[in-house]
Amino acid sequence: MRKPAEMFDRDREWSALDRFVTDEQPGATLGVVSGRRRQGKTFLLDAICRAADGFYFGATEATDAVSLRRMSAALTEYAKPATAYHFADWSEVADALLSLGRERPVPVVIDEFPYLAKANPELPSILQQAFGPLREQRTQSRTRLLLCGSALSFMGRLLSGTAPLRGRAGLELVVPTLDHRQAARFWGVDDDPRLALQVHAVVGGTPAYRREFARGDAPAGPDDFDDWVIRTVLNPETPLFREARYLLAEEPDLRDTALYLSVLGAVAEGNATRGGIAGHLGRKAVDIAHPINVLEDAGLLRRDADAFREKRSTYQIAEPLIAFHHAIMRPVWDQLERPGAAERVWQASRRRFTSNVLGPHFEQVCREWALHHADPELFGGLPARVGHGTVTDQAARRSYEVDLAVVGIPDGATRPPLLAIGEAKWNDTMGLGHLERLGRVREAITRAGRYDTGGTRLVLCGGAGFNEALLERARKDREVVLVSPADLYGG
Incomplete structure (x- = not known):
C-alpha cells in the first residue's frame, strides 16, 4: 500500500503494518502498537485503515456501557448490517470484529485500548478466548486486529509474563520518537x-x-x-x-x-x-x-x-x-x-x-550516534553497547567521568573489547589537553583489567570545534577520532 505523501518518515513502521494487514494467510491475527503520546500513532493507523478499507475505533475515557454503545454505533456505520448492532458485552464485539475478515484481510484498529481495559479489566482475557488457536471464528477469519495505546506501562504488560494475551500477538510494533x-x-x-x-x-x-x-x-x-x-x-x-x-x-x-x-x-x-x-x-x-x-x-x-x-x-x-x-x-x-x-x-x-x-x-546524542549511526570501522568494530560511567584511578586516587564508552562484542574472549572512550564538550574548543586526559583514563581502565584496551581509540566530540594542534595530531594518529556536530548529522 502507498504511504500517504504527508506522512514524514515512518517507512519502517508503515512497511511492518503493510505486511501485517495484507497477509493473505487464513486465521485472524493480533498485533500491538505502542509508543509515547504525540508520535503520530493515530495518524499512522488511521492511514493504514483508509488504505485497506479497514475499521478504526478510537476509545475514550468512559464507562464500559458507554464504550459498548460507541462501538456498536461505529461498527454499524462501517459494516452496515441488516439490523444495527447492540452489543451486550465485549465477547459479542470480538466475534463481530472477527466476522469482518471472512472474505479478505481487514485491518481493525482499537486505538487507546488502555481506556477500554481500565473500564473492563477482563477485556484482555476476552480477546484471549476470542483468538483461541482452534476456535472456528478465528480460523475462518482474516481480521488483522491492532490494539494501540500510549500508556507505555500498560502496553508493556499486555504481552509479558503471564498476561492473557501472551503468545497471541503476531506483531509488536513500537513507534519511537524521531532520532536527532x-x-x-x-x-x-x-x-x-x-x-x-x-x-x-x-x-x-x-x-x-x-x-x-x-x-x-x-x-x-x-x-x-x-x-x-x-x-x-x-x-x-x-x-x-x-x-x-x-x-x-x-x-x-x-x-x-x-x-x-x-x-x-x-x-x-x-x-x-x-x-x-x-x-x-x-x-x-x-x-x-x-x-x-x-x-x-x-x-x-x-x-x-x-x-x-x-x-x-x-x-x-x-x-x-x-x-x-x-x-x-x-x-x-x-x-x-x-x-x-x-x-x-x-x-x-x-x-x-x-x-x-x-x-x-x-553527550547523549553522541552516544546514540556511536551506537546507531557511526561507521563501525571508525571504532575498529561493531559496538555491542554504548554507555558512560566513572573510572576510578587507584594509583592517582582520583576519578574520571567518561562521556562515551563503546564496548565491542566479546566473541569468545574472556574480556570484552573496549573499542573507544570519549569526551564530549558542547561549548569548549577541544585541544591536546583533552586528549591527554583520555589517555590517562585509558591507562586506568587497563590497570583495572575489566576490558581489553589493546585497540581502544580516543574520541573527542566537540560542539565548538578543535584547535589546530589537535587537528594535526588526529591527521597523524589513527587512534584519535574527532567528531563534530556535522559528523553527528551525517555531514
Whole structure:
C-alpha cells in the first residue's frame, strides 16, 4: 500500500503494518502498537485503515456501557448490517470484529485500548478466548486486529509474563520518537547541525510539537533560536508551554504527581543516582524505588548502567521537553505565567540551558550516534553497547567521568573489547589537553583489567570545534577520532 505523501518518515513502521494487514494467510491475527503520546500513532493507523478499507475505533475515557454503545454505533456505520448492532458485552464485539475478515484481510484498529481495559479489566482475557488457536471464528477469519495505546506501562504488560494475551500477538510494533537526524529534517534545520542540536535539546523528536503545538513555527536560523524559544515553549499562549506537565498527568500509573515531578526535578538538578535522588527529596532510597520504576516504564526516565562500575546506574530524563521544563521553566513558573516575562526569563536562563540541558543532551546524542549511526570501522568494530560511567584511578586516587564508552562484542574472549572512550564538550574548543586526559583514563581502565584496551581509540566530540594542534595530531594518529556536530548529522 502507498504511504500517504504527508506522512514524514515512518517507512519502517508503515512497511511492518503493510505486511501485517495484507497477509493473505487464513486465521485472524493480533498485533500491538505502542509508543509515547504525540508520535503520530493515530495518524499512522488511521492511514493504514483508509488504505485497506479497514475499521478504526478510537476509545475514550468512559464507562464500559458507554464504550459498548460507541462501538456498536461505529461498527454499524462501517459494516452496515441488516439490523444495527447492540452489543451486550465485549465477547459479542470480538466475534463481530472477527466476522469482518471472512472474505479478505481487514485491518481493525482499537486505538487507546488502555481506556477500554481500565473500564473492563477482563477485556484482555476476552480477546484471549476470542483468538483461541482452534476456535472456528478465528480460523475462518482474516481480521488483522491492532490494539494501540500510549500508556507505555500498560502496553508493556499486555504481552509479558503471564498476561492473557501472551503468545497471541503476531506483531509488536513500537513507534519511537524521531532520532536527532530525522528530527533535524522534520524541523527543517538539517543544514545547520549546531542549531539542530539546540532545537532537539528543547523539543526532542516528537512530530506533534512542530505541526500542532508550534503551528509549524521553526527557527529561521541560528540568530532566531532565542526568539523561537521565547515565542513557542516559553509562551503561555502555546500548548508547548504546559505540555511537560500534561505528559505526566496523562500517564494512568502516575497517581502522586507531586512526587513524580520531584523525582524528575531532582534528576534535572544533576542528581543522577538513586541515592542522590533520594537525598535531594529527603527520603530513603527504598522509598523512591517505585516512582523511579514507574517513570522508567512510562518512558520518561532512562536508566543507564555504569560502563565501569558493576551494579551502579545513573538516571537521565528521557524526554527533552521535560528536561527543559524542569531545568528552565519550573523554578520560575510563576514568573513565566505573567505576560511578557518570557524574554527576561530566557536571558537569565541561557547559561543554565547550556550547562544543564544542552551539554548533557549533546553527550547523549553522541552516544546514540556511536551506537546507531557511526561507521563501525571508525571504532575498529561493531559496538555491542554504548554507555558512560566513572573510572576510578587507584594509583592517582582520583576519578574520571567518561562521556562515551563503546564496548565491542566479546566473541569468545574472556574480556570484552573496549573499542573507544570519549569526551564530549558542547561549548569548549577541544585541544591536546583533552586528549591527554583520555589517555590517562585509558591507562586506568587497563590497570583495572575489566576490558581489553589493546585497540581502544580516543574520541573527542566537540560542539565548538578543535584547535589546530589537535587537528594535526588526529591527521597523524589513527587512534584519535574527532567528531563534530556535522559528523553527528551525517555531514
